[in-house]
Amino acid sequence: MSDQTEPLPNSITSTKASEQVQEMNVSVGEGVRRLPLYLLLDTSGSMIGAPIESVRRGVEQFIQESKEDAFTRETVFVGIITFGGEAKFITKGLVHIDTFIPPVLTANGETPLGQALWLLLESLDKDIKKAIKGEGKGDFKPLVYILTDGEPTDDWQKPVEEIRNRYQKRFINIITIGCGPNVNQQKLKSFFNGPTFNMGSDEASFKKFFQWVTQSVKTASKTVSQPGGGNKPTNLPPPPDEIQYIP
Amino acid sequence: MNKPFGKGDQIPVPPKYENIANNSSDAELGPFFVIGASARGQMHIHEGSFRDDAYYMQSDGHWAAIALADGAGSCKLSRIGASFSVNKLCKNLLNSVIYAYRINRSPIDEKYSKFQLIDQQQISNQILSTANGIKTTNILEQIINKGFKKTHQELIRFAAKHSLSMEDLHCTLLGLVINSESKEMAFGQVGDGLILGRFLDGSAIPLVEPITPDVVDASYFFTESDWLNHFVSGNISGDQRNTINTLYLMSDGVANDCLYGPPDNILQRWANDMNREMRSKPLSNNSKRLEHYLETYRIPGSYDDRTLLVVLSDHEGVVN
Numbered sequence: 001m002s003d004q005t006e007p008l009p010n011s012i013t014s015t016k017a018s019e020q021v022q023e024m025n026v027s028v029g030e031g032v033r034r035l036p037l038y039l040l041l042d043t044s045g046s047m048i049g050a051p052i053e054s055v056r057r058g059v060e061q062f063i064q065e066s067k068e069d070a071f072t073r074e075t076v077f078v079g080i081i082t083f084g085g086e087a088k089f090i091t092k093g094l095v096h097i098d099t100f101i102p103p104v105l106t107a108n109g110e111t112p113l114g115q116a117l118w119l120l121l122e123s124l125d126k127d128i129k130k131a132i133k134g135e136g137k138g139d140f141k142p143l144v145y146i147l148t149d150g151e152p153t154d155d156w157q158k159p160v161e162e163i164r165n166r167y168q169k170r171f172i173n174i175i176t177i178g179c180g181p182n183v184n185q186q187k188l189k190s191f192f193n194g195p196t197f198n199m200g201s202d203e204a205s206f207k208k209f210f211q212w213v214t215q216s217v218k219t220a221s222k223t224v225s226q227p228g229g230g231n232k233p234t235n236l237p238p239p240p241d242e243i244q245y246i247p
Numbered sequence: 248m249n250k251p252f253g254k255g256d257q258i259p260v261p262p263k264y265e266n267i268a269n270n271s272s273d274a275e276l277g278p279f280f281v282i283g284a285s286a287r288g289q290m291h292i293h294e295g296s297f298r299d300d301a302y303y304m305q306s307d308g309h310w311a312a313i314a315l316a317d318g319a320g321s322c323k324l325s326r327i328g329a330s331f332s333v334n335k336l337c338k339n340l341l342n343s344v345i346y347a348y349r350i351n352r353s354p355i356d357e358k359y360s361k362f363q364l365i366d367q368q369q370i371s372n373q374i375l376s377t378a379n380g381i382k383t384t385n386i387l388e389q390i391i392n393k394g395f396k397k398t399h400q401e402l403i404r405f406a407a408k409h410s411l412s413m414e415d416l417h418c419t420l421l422g423l424v425i426n427s428e429s430k431e432m433a434f435g436q437v438g439d440g441l442i443l444g445r446f447l448d449g450s451a452i453p454l455v456e457p458i459t460p461d462v463v464d465a466s467y468f469f470t471e472s473d474w475l476n477h478f479v480s481g482n483i484s485g486d487q488r489n490t491i492n493t494l495y496l497m498s499d500g501v502a503n504d505c506l507y508g509p510p511d512n513i514l515q516r517w518a519n520d521m522n523r524e525m526r527s528k529p530l531s532n533n534s535k536r537l538e539h540y541l542e543t544y545r546i547p548g549s550y551d552d553r554t555l556l557v558v559l560s561d562h563e564g565v566v567n
Contacts, residue, residue: 024536024540026520026544028504029505030509032546074548133514134513136507138507
């Protein structure tokens with residue numbers, strides 16, 4: 001085969017820093033490594049009123065701030081699953097944060113966390129890309145946030161166990177947050193044995209929570225690409241005072 | 248007569264750990280031209296933090312050793328582990344080959360090896376007795392194994408001397424030793440990254456397959472106590488010596504951008520494009536070109552430090 005390979009039409013070329021540095025034209029893989037981010041949001045009846053409105057505004061705020069960060073905007077793909085009455089994958093898979101339109105959220109019904117986790121598992125199996133040499137780059141380790149104000153009301157044990165297994169095998173990062181006075185903190189902690197937090201259900205707490213999610217995602221979008229970044233849980237920035245870690 | 252050389256990232260002198268954002272070097276050794284470049288990744292630039300990759304190239308005028316290490320971003324002093332490892336590995340490899348081989352210039356056979364083992368069996372026995380886990384009879388590959396082992400031991404002593412933990416110094420390590428006349432070579436690797444051969448027919452093939460964990464984006468490290476379980480090595484000898492015309496050693500920051508498509512044949516395209524660019528004249532300009540390229544090419548999600556070592560064979564010849 002000739003050495004005079006034509007570079008790909010859209011191959012990346014370096015920009016000139018000075019007249020002395022001649023550009024190089026080298027083909028590189030076109031695939032993008034995505035950072036999948038899942039938000040599982042409790043929209044059960046107890047979230048009616050100010051809490052669900054705060055969640056809606058928080059999601060909008062998170063999307064807006066993420067778009068303003070170059071690293072986050074390039075890599076983050078979002079999947080939102082709500083669980084109130086029934087569980088719904090409202091983004092129907094992972095969507096690029098640039099094209100994501102914040103949803104209208106309504107609160108009603110019970111708390112089908114188990115259903116939501118099944119939807120999450122299905123997406124992890126179907127939507128997360130593994131690296132295949134010669135084909136595509138794989139996704140970074142998915143980041144999952146679960147926000148709930150109470151206890152699950154459906155069959156949750158089996159999907160919780162499955163998610164816990166994946167967390168323990170370091171296939172995903174998962175952060176669980178309970179909001180409000182009705183959260184059984186120790187039970188919530190026992191679900192996945194991962195980082196678990198508690199916060200209030202007022203507007204200020206939700207605002208702080210989504211700001212923290214934004215900062216965490218910005219940090220994750222950088223650190224997961226480091227060698228050894230998959231060996232340890234993703235280092236989160238410290239949460240604000242309104243969010244307490246549950247030991 | 249080829250001049251000896253030693254170029255690349257130096258061992259940082261404690262307690263002053265200097266950060267050098269980028270680095271590049273080149274050197275000539277007989278039919279080989281070696282180019283090395285290392286650039287800080289976009290993430291480190293954004294944070295104002297250090298480059299964690301390191302490389303080194305060393306020669307006694309007959310043999311060349313080159314090494315590359317990729318420090319773990321989550322470990323605070325990994326760039327020190329990386330710089331130390333590449334320097335020591337090159338030194339240990341050269342010392343071993345110089346000890347094992349002696350010059351024996353034959354007026355009859357000038358084309359190929361002018362080196363002859365004084366006592367192959369004796370040397371082999373000595374090496375086998377000091378290195379663990381050897382599964383090869385190739386002397387050069389045994390030297391690679393021994394070189395990695397000695398470097399690991401030296402790193403442990405270095406860490407202890409400066410009250411550092413090995414975990415703080417976590418890094419991968421890739422190394423190669425090559426003879427400038429016979430073109431025999433051997434290589435070894437712990438952790439991610441890529442040792443790639445570009446052949447005369449334009450094909451590009453990884454020369455070893457690194458052992459990686461099942462976890463996404465995880466790597467094994469040279470600095471771990473069980474590193475030998477994740478060490479792979481290989482050699483090129485016999486007729487194969489003259490079929491490789493370019494060698495690449497690269498950190499994960501570069502490997503991820505040429506191993507994975509689309510398109511499907513991206514590795515071969517990359518290897519041939521890079522071969523063409525690095526052979527463009529004058530060769531002495533190309534280390535700076537490579538450094539600039541590594542610093543500036545942009546791919547979404549590709550934010551890691553980037554280090555690439557290129558060994559061009561028969562560099563005076565026409566590009567094939």
